[in-house]
Structure formats: structure tokens, C-alpha cells
Amino acid sequence: MHAIKDLLRGLVAVAALVGAVAVPMTREAPARAEPVFDCGWSRRIGADTLNVALPDTFANYWMTAVPNLPAEGVTLRGTFPHGRYISFTSYRGSQTLDGLNDLNIAPDPGSVDPFLPGADRTATQRSYTVRVMPGPRPERPAPNTLYADAGLAVVLYRVYRPDAGLDPLGGAGLPEFTLNGADGPRTMPECATPPQVSDPTAVQLAGGIDLPPALPGPDHRVWSKTSGNGVFANPDNTYLTSRVAPRAGQVAVIRAKLPRTPATYQGQPVMAPAPLRYWSLCTNEVSSTRVSACVADDGITTDAADEFTVVVSDPADRPANATADCGVAWLPTTNGATLLLMRNMLPAPDFAGAIQHAPQDDPAATMGPYYPRTELTSVGEFAAIGCARSR
Template sequence: MNMIAVLRRVLAVAAVVGSTAAPMALTPPAQAGPLTDCGWSRRIGADTLNVALPDTFANYWMAAVPGLPAEGLTLRGRYPHGRYISFTSYQGSRTLDGLDDLRIDPDPGSVNPFRPGADRAATERSFTVRVLPGPRPERPAPNTLYADSGVALIIYRVYRVDEGRDPLGGEPLPEITVHGADGPRALPACTTAKGAIDTSSARLSGGQQLPPGVPGPDYRVWSKTSGDGVFANPDNTYLASHVAPRAGQVAVVRAKLPTTPGTYRGQATMTLAQLRYWSMCSNELATTRVSACVVDDETPVDERGWFTVVVSDRADRPANATRYCGVAWLPTAGLTTTLLMRNMLPDTVFAHSIQRAPADDPAAEMGDYYPRTELRTTAEFEGIGCGN
């Protein structure tokens, strides 16, 4: 079975934002023969395999290694030119372990460009990560990811690559070597059929019931979620809300934008900031498709550091919902749109991140960083003019 078939099987059992759905099991690989005879899948993302609520400014690759031996496997690669990378292991679609770039030590003589103050353009930038079977111990080994011994399911993420770089940030995919009793075995590159995959069938199962905690019909309420259950990134925490503007209406979302490090223009060093990464995305919850996202370094802010994001049907987009007018815009995604606001890796001194907010009342801790939503007509918003 090639990797695309694996992705179809795995993604078919993924459903809504994780904290809002009951656990779902992956079909045991023994019933379907070998899962894969190759390494990383084709690139996963909004323009290729649009499922599991991807971020349009991130790229994803998946590897599935059945029967992970006790000796594990190694991932040898080079740090990309981008904002963030990580490796995450899963059991089915639920997160087991994660290893973000700050915790990936470079090989001797190399530089980790993601650490504050490091040279982002360093030529020597190699790393080695070990993947071992079993749960993450209380004192994990350095540069080690822990995975399911039945199926070592791993996702490699690369966020916000530098301008002019390919989706991998100008570096190749890490080499995967499986270690076993018969010695090391390098997994070859996967070959896949051309063309995108129709993933519209990846929906909630017929009997699936959404437990309490799902954002309700009140568009003013944003609920905290980890996203676990749809191949979530453990370095992100989210606020989720539902909006359903009628014809001629727009949803207007405003809040203060956390600071993030500048990387897209090829800045020389990674600087400290309140978050590593921020985005807001428009999603269709039933299919877990993303419609579009706005990202931190492209989101305009006013003199106080506040952003304005307008969400509407394309036909109702206000004329002043443009970056020139200081307004970001997102299209709706079906009759009801799920908005997800991401906070990644908050700095220890940033007290207003989603991660540090109480689940029952995130607004209380987030203050100005908690989004406020109101509904207006398109004409009313256009009446504000440019530079609101």
C-alpha cells in the first residue's frame, strides 16, 4: 500500500477539533498488510490534501513505519529556512509525543538557527533525531521522539518558510533509517500518483456526538481547544468560534496581535517575541477543510497594535477589507464557518497567551488579546472608510 493510500486510511478516521470529539481508533495495520515501503508522504496542505484543519502557511509530511523495532529509527536532516519545525508522533489521529525545534540539538559543528540569537543563514545546520517505541518517559533522552510501537506515525512540520524558498525551506526531507536486528535500513523516497486527492468523504461518523465544549451558535464566544484528535500540533493551542453571517453581513473580529519574530524576509537571527507564530483560519468543521488563513507578519495592525479581520462570503467582502485599509479578510467556509486562532510556543513572560488562559473563561486571562466579534452589514463596515 503506497503512502497516499495510508493517508486516506488515516485521515478517514480523523474528525473535528480534537477536544470537541470523542477518541477515534486507527484501523489496525495487520488487517491491511504492510502500511508502507517508503519514507515521507507527498506534501500535505491546503492545496494538496486539505483535511485535518491545516494552516495555509505551513507544510506537512507524514511517515508511517509499522512494527517499530526496539532499536528505533533515526531522522537525519538539515534545519530549514523558516519560522518553525517539529516532529510529532501519533496513535491514530491523537498526539503521543512532540519534539519542537528548540529541543533539537544540532550535530557537532552545526548551528540550530531557531534558537534566539543564532545565525539563521548558517551553512552547517544538520541534526539527528532518534525515534524510539513506547511512551515518553519522565526524563526523555535528548533529541528523541517516542512513538507507537505498532505503527510509528510521524508528521514533520515546516511553518512560514522564508521568502523565495520552497515548501521545505530550501532543505531536503530528513533521511529515515530504521534500525533492527538485521541492521540499518534506509527508507527510499515515496512515489505517488499525480493530482490532488478528493478528501470530501473525511467527515464525522454517523453516530458521532459532540460533547460539551464545542463553540455554540453565539459568535461572540471563543472556546479554548488543544486540537487533539485531528493530528494536532502540541506546540499550538487554539481559540475556536463559529460565525454564520447572512447575505449582506460580515463578521468583524478585533483583538491585539501578539508579537512574533521576523523571519520571512530572511532576517539574520531569530529574535525573542511573545509567540513564535500566530494565525487565524477559516475552516469547514464537518470536512476539516481550511478555506484560508491570515498570518502574523501579513496582518495589519493599528497604532495600538490591534488587528481587524473581516469574515464574509466573497460576494459580501467590503471594499475597505484590504491590507491597504488596515483590514485582513477571510472567506466563509460553508453555511457555518469555524474560526481557529493559533498561538504557538508562547514566551515564558507572555501572560496573555491561549496556553495560559483558563478553559472556562479564556477572556479573563487574555485581556486585549482575546478576540471580540460583532456582526455588521457590508454597507455599515464600508461606511467606516479606509484606515479604521
């Protein structure tokens, strides 16, 4: 509880600074740059710590914030973790400014980037160095460089789907944080990182908060394409959103073809090429932007045609066959209408079924079988299917 309170205090400080820094501060007489957080980084942010801004339960987040970012910037020295994906993203307020993902981070000499297609995920030499510099991203950016707001550099570090048995940082720790300046570099003390094992399947909205009922929104059969910008979005993701509001005794059933993604969770030795880096489907509260629960690509069962079935319902209305044993994933509804959020990350250029490649006004036109189909049905009707259809 104390850790969460400390995190909230730090984030409140960041929010206050965001409000105060409407435009970059002048460089004529800059105040001394000082990171908001003691070791440069916040405590871990996630669905089980600070559940806002539609987080993915299979991802973990850490924030840094530096007012008056010096012209010399910040240096981050880290180790590529064992996981599916990492990135650094800068923001002005909650709007995305710049992004630097694992594909664009060159390893240090003698090291390996384990996220490249075909790379050795077991390599022991896996260090990198990234710089955070003030100003807009130039037409020809410097290598391994993220550009941030000079007045208040807000950066999120993301780690998706750490390997089984590892902590949320994928066994790598947080990057060492060095603040550069005219008076020389200053390296912050190492951040304390509790050695807990990452267990995203344990995250669910417990109790929640009382909210007025939300409107169901558009037809539940229609999914809209969005970048998510404005809620600390990840620029490597594009999303489909829809809303469902099943009545008592009803369930929402979602079916689609699951894109192929690289297998990493069991510590596979090679990052295999795949049409998509990561896929997930989450249920969220519309008003609070809290996530209820998610299912990820490697935790969902498909049939012979690579199609999945996800049932969304109130826990009291969960059908007996909405279980992994029956090949059916289940997600809980939230207060009011439930926001469904489907993520596609870093698609291959030739993967036509990706959300990123779909037209804004009609994503179904190009997504084909990867476009989700949603129907409302009674608990009894779905239960009557049994397990045969879902296996």
C-alpha cells in the same frame, strides 16, 4: 493529480493500519518492519493537497508510518530549514502521543540550531539527528528522541512559514530516513521533492463540497480554548475557536491586539526573541474540517495600538475597504457556519496574553486585549468606515 492520488493511497493504507492496530503488536514474533511510504516519507500534505484536519495554510506536513517499529527505532538525519518552526509529532490514531520541536533538537557537533532565540538563521552548518523509538515517553527521555507507538509509529514532520522564495521544506529537503533493526540499519532512498515555491496565500476553498447547513453554535462573541487533540493536533499550538454565520449582506468583524512574533519570512539573519513564535487566524468548514483560508502574523496590518481587523464574509459580500491597502484582512466564509480558529504557538513563559496561559473556562479573563472581539454588521456599515479607521 497523480501525486495527490498517490498520497491518498498511502494515507488510506495508514488509516487501515491504524484501525487494525488497536494495541501494540507483541514483540514475541514481530513481523518485518517496513515503512508505508517508499522513501520513508509521504508526499507533501497541506491545504492544497489533502485538505482535512484543519490544516494551517502557512504550514506544510509530511507523514511517516512504520508498522512494528523495531526496538532499535528509526534514525532521521536532517538539515534545519529556513523558516519559522519545525517539529516531529507522533500519534496513536489521530491522538497526540509525543512531540519534539526545534527548541528541543540539539544540532550535530559543529552545527547551529537556527530556531533558538538569538541564533544565526544564516548559518551554513545546520544539521541534526533525531531518533524515533517505540514506547511511551519516559520520565527522563533520551536527547533528540521522539517516542512512538510500537505497533504503528505514525509521525508528522511540520515546517511552518518557509522563508520567501523557498520551497515548502525551507530549502532543506526531507530528513534522511534509516530504519534500524536486529539485521542492521537500512537507509531508504532520497525522497523526490518538487522545487515549487511555497505560496500559502494562493490557497482557498474552491467550490468545496455540498454539506448540510451547520448550526451557528454558541454566541459568535464567545471564543473557546482547545488543544485540538484528536485531529492530528500540534502540541505546540493552543487554539481559540468560535463560529460565525453572517447572513447575506452581513460581515463578521474580528479585532484584537496582535502578539509580537519573530520576523523570519524575509530571511532575517537572527531569530529574535518574542512573546509568541507564531500566530494565525483561519476559517474552516465545520463538518469536513477543511480550511478555507488563513492570515498569519507577518501578513496582517495593525494600527498604532497593534490591533488588527479581520473581516469574514461571503466573497459576494466583501466590503470594498476589506483590503490590505486599507489595513483590513479578509477571510471567506464556508458552507454553513464558519469555524474560526486562532493559533498561538510556543508562548514565552511570561506572556500572560497567550491562549496557553488562559483559564480553560474563561480565556478572556487573562488574555486582555489579545482576546478577539467579534461583531456582526452590515456590508454598508463597514464600508462606511472607509480606510481611515483601519490604517
